[in-house]
Amino acid sequence: MKNSSHTSPPKLFSHLYIERSVLDHPQTQMIRAKFGESQVIVIDHYKEVFNRPSQSFAAQSRSKKLILARKEGKFLHEGSQYSDGFDHKQFFYASSVMGCLYDCDYCYLQGLYPSANTVLFVNLEEAFVQLLPYLGEDTLVATSYDTDTLAIESLTHQTREWLAFAEDHKHLHLEIRTKSANIKSLKSIAPNPRVTLAWTLSPQEIIDVYEHATPSFEKRLSAVEEAIALGWKVRLCVDPVIYTEHFDSLYPKLIDQIFETIDPNAIEHLTLGSFRMSQNHLRALKKLRRSDVAFYPYAVRDEMVTYPERIENTILETLLSKALVYLPQERIRTWQRQL
Amino acid sequence: MIYIIAALDAEARALVDYYQLKRDSALPYTLYTNERIILLVSGMGKSNALMAVSALLGWKIPKNTDILINIGICGAPAAYEIGEALLIHQIQDETRRYYPDILYTHSLRESPLTCVDEAQSALHDAPVDMESSAIFQAASRFFKLHQMAFVKIVSDHFAPETVSKEGVVELIRSNLDALDEVCSALEHVQSPDTLYTEDEYKEVERLKSYFTKAQGSALDDALNYFRLKHPTMPLPAYPDIPDSKRERKRALEELIAHLTA
Numbered sequence: 001m002k003n004s005s006h007t008s009p010p011k012l013f014s015h016l017y018i019e020r021s022v023l024d025h026p027q028t029q030m031i032r033a034k035f036g037e038s039q040v041i042v043i044d045h046y047k048e049v050f051n052r053p054s055q056s057f058a059a060q061s062r063s064k065k066l067i068l069a070r071k072e073g074k075f076l077h078e079g080s081q082y083s084d085g086f087d088h089k090q091f092f093y094a095s096s097v098m099g100c101l102y103d104c105d106y107c108y109l110q111g112l113y114p115s116a117n118t119v120l121f122v123n124l125e126e127a128f129v130q131l132l133p134y135l136g137e138d139t140l141v142a143t144s145y146d147t148d149t150l151a152i153e154s155l156t157h158q159t160r161e162w163l164a165f166a167e168d169h170k171h172l173h174l175e176i177r178t179k180s181a182n183i184k185s186l187k188s189i190a191p192n193p194r195v196t197l198a199w200t201l202s203p204q205e206i207i208d209v210y211e212h213a214t215p216s217f218e219k220r221l222s223a224v225e226e227a228i229a230l231g232w233k234v235r236l237c238v239d240p241v242i243y244t245e246h247f248d249s250l251y252p253k254l255i256d257q258i259f260e261t262i263d264p265n266a267i268e269h270l271t272l273g274s275f276r277m278s279q280n281h282l283r284a285l286k287k288l289r290r291s292d293v294a295f296y297p298y299a300v301r302d303e304m305v306t307y308p309e310r311i312e313n314t315i316l317e318t319l320l321s322k323a324l325v326y327l328p329q330e331r332i333r334t335w336q337r338q339l
Numbered sequence: 340m341i342y343i344i345a346a347l348d349a350e351a352r353a354l355v356d357y358y359q360l361k362r363d364s365a366l367p368y369t370l371y372t373n374e375r376i377i378l379l380v381s382g383m384g385k386s387n388a389l390m391a392v393s394a395l396l397g398w399k400i401p402k403n404t405d406i407l408i409n410i411g412i413c414g415a416p417a418a419y420e421i422g423e424a425l426l427i428h429q430i431q432d433e434t435r436r437y438y439p440d441i442l443y444t445h446s447l448r449e450s451p452l453t454c455v456d457e458a459q460s461a462l463h464d465a466p467v468d469m470e471s472s473a474i475f476q477a478a479s480r481f482f483k484l485h486q487m488a489f490v491k492i493v494s495d496h497f498a499p500e501t502v503s504k505e506g507v508v509e510l511i512r513s514n515l516d517a518l519d520e521v522c523s524a525l526e527h528v529q530s531p532d533t534l535y536t537e538d539e540y541k542e543v544e545r546l547k548s549y550f551t552k553a554q555g556s557a558l559d560d561a562l563n564y565f566r567l568k569h570p571t572m573p574l575p576a577y578p579d580i581p582d583s584k585r586e587r588k589r590a591l592e593e594l595i596a597h598l599t600a
Contacts, residue, residue, distance in 0.1 A: 009442070009444070009528075010441075014441075015428065015441065017438075039428060039441075041438075043429075043436070044436075048436055052438060053479065054480075054483050055440065055483065055484055056440075056483045056485055059440070059442055059483065059528060059529075060440065063443070286563075289567070291567055292563075292567040295560045295561070295564035297557065297560065297561065297564075
């Protein structure tokens with residue numbers, strides 16, 4: 001080849017695959033205007049792109065495309081055993097986006113989806129209709145379960161729509177979990193005491209190695225600080241903890257760093273949990289051969305992989321004893337497998 | 340290795356000259372090769388393309404860093420200029436659609452393409468060719484979607500009778516830079532998914548042969564963990580494998596503990 005010049009990766013969402021049925025949806029129009037230079041490819045159904053055989057998740061991660069679609073069927077699903085429902089009577093997660101802008105080596109989405117591209121279901125209004133029958137009693141909805149909704153808020157405005165909906169329904173609680181530093185999107189919205197913003201925080205050394213394309217620890221912490229100042233209810237999550245060399249210094253130091261900046265009384269909870277995943281998802285992760293996280297000799301119990309009990313206990317004891325310096329036990333939540 | 344698929348001798352002619360390819364008689368198809376390129380002339384139409392590409396890839400199974408490019412002429416609506424090179428992002432064949440992944444920047448115009456059964460004089464909304472869907476179907480058994488590209492040069496505005504052999508040679512010749520650009524970009528986004536050198540791989544397989552399948556799989560995981568965690572470090576020296584089953588099991592446990600420490 002005479003032309004050997006290396007090309008830079010394309011811009012984010014260089015290609016928009018749009019279902020014919022949502023071409024005229026207002027959100028589609030807004031996104032098309034925002035990504036005016038992107039190629040627009042009209043499709044009949046998102047699965048013909050998202051579920052193609054022979055995709056490379058790893059290669060696509062370096063050049064993500066956006067698929068705009070209409071969700072058919074259920075937006076809401078029962079919360080899983082891997083997550084905390086915070087004792088709410090009903091716990092759902094909403095699946096309005098598939099795929100995530102961030103690229104974390106330990107993320108189960110790599111095992112769940114055949115594609116690293118993002119599917120945005122633009123008909124969020126139908127999620128609200130589906131949720132209405134449940135809102136006679138206390139209900140928690142996690143809005144950023146299969147994605148990081150705040151990371152793409154400027155594109156989707158879905159968080160804004162969820163918050164407006166929650167404002168009108170007094171039994172509805174929302175959890176918006178994120179690694180994003182995008183607090184700007186929330187500045188014009190009045191905080192709702194039934195909405196918890198939950199930030200995942202990791203040592204910068206772990207972010208550098210395992211949490212690709214995510215904001216730095218410093219930026220996340222600034223966003224937390226700002227959210228608290230704006231009056232939002234905030235939960236912090238040191239979860240999942242990755243057991244690695246210097247674990248016993250990295251994570252205690254992280255907790256110190258957090259509470260040097262954040263007043264412990266200003267947060268609702270601190271959640272601690274070690275890495276865990278369904279065995280099926282881990283199998284898929286191994287096939288990608290992208291990260292050492294996939295190949296640790298985990299223990300398997302009831303189709304769930306976790307660190308061996310001794311290590312899992314070490315992780316929780318180490319973090320818990322440090323967290324107790326700042327918070328009473330009742331405001332620390334831990335994830336541990338059921339024995 | 341770059342696998343180039345063209346349907347016609349006239350499409351291949353300029354490529355043979357440009358890349359200095361030599362005729363290769365390894366298959367009952369027209370084939371030209373050099374040390375980096377295999378050029379297959381599949382013949383016209385979907386059936387010919389499907390059979391020829393399947394034969395080629397079954398004979399020379401591609402590696403995960405190899406790429407495949409289908410280059411050829413197409414008819415197109417008047418909005419496309421004669422001689423323009425298009426990079427195809429959607430291939431439609433009746434109700435089926437195929438999507439190569441374009442994970443690189445390039446300067447070509449992107450376009451959908453309709454794959455039809457015969458040369459078209461009737462107007463279509465999109466450019467048309469006669470092989471792409473079959474090439475995609477056969478090749479996607481061997482290549483990932485980001486390893487393939489479909490480059491089509493507009494030869495006519497649905498007036499196939501105006502296309503001559505000499506014209507086709509010239510159309511391809513005048514777009515060799517575009518082909519080079521796509522090849523280079525496509526090669527750049529490929530990355531090997533093997534974690535070991537050939538020698539390391541042999542040694543790992545030898546070591547695994549002492550163990551049961553389940554033990555070998557656990558060892559594989561531990562070695563992958565070590566290599567991904569410490570990409571620049573050589574794999575540690577392997578211990579002598581004891582004869583006794585019990586001692587062998589213990590040696591394996593020690594090795595795994597060492598690799599994943």
